[in-house]
Amino acid sequence: MALFPVISNFQYDFVLQLLPVDTDNTMDEVAAAAAHHSVGRRVAPRPDKVVRVRRQGDEQFFPRDARLHETGIKPMETLEFIFCDR
Amino acid sequence: MALLDRAEWYDIARATNWTPKYVSQAELFPDLMTGAQGVPMEKWEVYDEPYKTSYPEYVRIQREKDAGAYSVKAALERSRIFEDADPGWRSILKSHYGAIALGEYAAMSAEARMVRFGQAPGMRNMATFGMMDENRHAQIQLFFPHEYCPKDRQFDWAHKAYHTNEWAAIAARHAFDDLFMSRSATDIAVMLTFAFETGFTNMQFLGLAADAAETGDFTFASLISSIQTDESRHAQIGGPALQVLIANGRKAEAQRLVDIAIARAWRIFCILTGPSMDYNTPLEHRKQSFKEFMQEWIVGQFERSLIDLGLDLPWYWEKMIAEFDYQHHAYQMGLWFWRPTLWWNPAAGVTPECREWLEEKYPGWNATFGKCWDVITDNLLNGRPELTAPETLPIVCNMSQIPICAVPGDGWNVKDYPLEHEGRLYHFNSEIDRWIFEQDPARYRDHMTLVDRFLAGKISPPNLLGALIYMNLQPGEMGDDAHGYSWVEKFREPAKAAAE
Numbered sequence A: 001m002a003l004f005p006v007i008s009n010f011q012y013d014f015v016l017q018l019l020p021v022d023t024d025n026t027m028d029e030v031a032a033a034a035a036h037h038s039v040g041r042r043v044a045p046r047p048d049k050v051v052r053v054r055r056q057g058d059e060q061f062f063p064r065d066a067r068l069h070e071t072g073i074k075p076m077e078t079l080e081f082i083f084c085d086r
Numbered sequence B: 001m002a003l004l005d006r007a008e009w010y011d012i013a014r015a016t017n018w019t020p021k022y023v024s025q026a027e028l029f030p031d032l033m034t035g036a037q038g039v040p041m042e043k044w045e046v047y048d049e050p051y052k053t054s055y056p057e058y059v060r061i062q063r064e065k066d067a068g069a070y071s072v073k074a075a076l077e078r079s080r081i082f083e084d085a086d087p088g089w090r091s092i093l094k095s096h097y098g099a100i101a102l103g104e105y106a107a108m109s110a111e112a113r114m115v116r117f118g119q120a121p122g123m124r125n126m127a128t129f130g131m132m133d134e135n136r137h138a139q140i141q142l143f144f145p146h147e148y149c150p151k152d153r154q155f156d157w158a159h160k161a162y163h164t165n166e167w168a169a170i171a172a173r174h175a176f177d178d179l180f181m182s183r184s185a186t187d188i189a190v191m192l193t194f195a196f197e198t199g200f201t202n203m204q205f206l207g208l209a210a211d212a213a214e215t216g217d218f219t220f221a222s223l224i225s226s227i228q229t230d231e232s233r234h235a236q237i238g239g240p241a242l243q244v245l246i247a248n249g250r251k252a253e254a255q256r257l258v259d260i261a262i263a264r265a266w267r268i269f270c271i272l273t274g275p276s277m278d279y280n281t282p283l284e285h286r287k288q289s290f291k292e293f294m295q296e297w298i299v300g301q302f303e304r305s306l307i308d309l310g311l312d313l314p315w316y317w318e319k320m321i322a323e324f325d326y327q328h329h330a331y332q333m334g335l336w337f338w339r340p341t342l343w344w345n346p347a348a349g350v351t352p353e354c355r356e357w358l359e360e361k362y363p364g365w366n367a368t369f370g371k372c373w374d375v376i377t378d379n380l381l382n383g384r385p386e387l388t389a390p391e392t393l394p395i396v397c398n399m400s401q402i403p404i405c406a407v408p409g410d411g412w413n414v415k416d417y418p419l420e421h422e423g424r425l426y427h428f429n430s431e432i433d434r435w436i437f438e439q440d441p442a443r444y445r446d447h448m449t450l451v452d453r454f455l456a457g458k459i460s461p462p463n464l465l466g467a468l469i470y471m472n473l474q475p476g477e478m479g480d481d482a483h484g485y486s487w488v489e490k491f492r493e494p495a496k497a498a499a500e
């Protein structure tokens, strides 16, 4: 368990934001933390969608239950948060 | 005794080069300070300044200028222009003074470097007047806002901003340190006077003078025009220096300096002038959009002066022009959303009528930036103002020190331009910002952005409150919506009318 800063690039938002998360967080938990700073503030909620996480530039998303420390994500790496069907 | 005409003695009097006997030429004029790039002293003697003046002439004209600006100020002191002006206009004044006044002292130091280390006698002459100009600009832009301090504490930031770690002040210092304070005499001639002043200061001052007159703030209009007449004179120091560099086979290096300076200047003006023109200026006083202004002055006029000098357009020219469509809209949203971190109160500038204007000037605005403003407006309408306040920091660019941002909504294109250098990960707003870093990594690598400082534990408590304390923003100084959110009511009326 350790505090771990990453960068949130949230779909449809206008700015990159600092996102302090924890190495034990799952990708779903990281996505929820990112959504807190974008959805309902500048991005309209989409209750029918889930937010998935990937590295900037990747096609592939991380598994939703993958924990941060298992992913190889580096501190202050820019992650994209994308609305998906599942 | 009759005096000679200036033209009869000027050329002889300004030829002040001499051959040193007690030290070597290289000791008297080290290349590091001159930036001559190995072009020998005698090659600089063809330098011909387009604007010539003598010290008595200079003093007489400057005295008249000062008398003019100060007497307009005195005459209007009892008028109610300040109280009656739209709050958006007062915000323009505050952001301008805080970002510019002390920057003029930096420009004065830069001019002084050309006075001492300029290779051409004409450059040293012109820069002597330029140095005095910049001193006047700092003084007058501190004196004028001082009168407003008792009425509005945010005006104190005209003097205070540069002495703090407020993020926009860090951004201004970073750019001005790079372009004026830590460069050689020749680099300064190219980067400050040619690129920054001919390209951009002209624009900020011409645009602002027009807006001020339109708003009825004749004190500010006369102040700004007074400064502008100095700028258009000493901005001419750079052109002949570029000619010497190009004639002596140094075009590539000259081009590189110009490209860096224009890119850095563009960022500053994009965040300062862009939101001023398209959001803070009340709708009825807007003459041109920021984009139209940029196209007229930068694409129409500055492009011509680059080509006329024998330079090329910067490699990123098309990319920069593409940014005219969106970058300042993104900056505006950042300024407004992180408004407690400002020393002025940003106007939202997004009433239904404003949005119509924005859509007309920037087709697609409603489907992009408008989407975010929709959410913000709804939160204010529904009594959820806490959702319009930030709870974390934006990531700022390792070059511009301004948040990394771009188009939201349907045109979403926000992207980090990262770079790993010597084991440290840097983040940039664009390829252009990253390219500047790559030109001289050692120059930039050790600087810490506000976010870097936060992560290094320099900000406590480690939250937004700690950041505000770190930025030295006191209660009564922190920014809030310029109109106290009254603009939101304009959305309630149609909603009510539709329900009835």
Ligand SMILES: [Fe+2]
Residues within 6 Å of the ligand: B104, B107, B133, B134, B137, B227, B231
């Ligand atoms: Fe100036």
Ligand SMILES: [Fe+2]
Residues within 6 Å of the ligand: B107, B134, B197, B231, B234
């Ligand atoms: Fe100047």
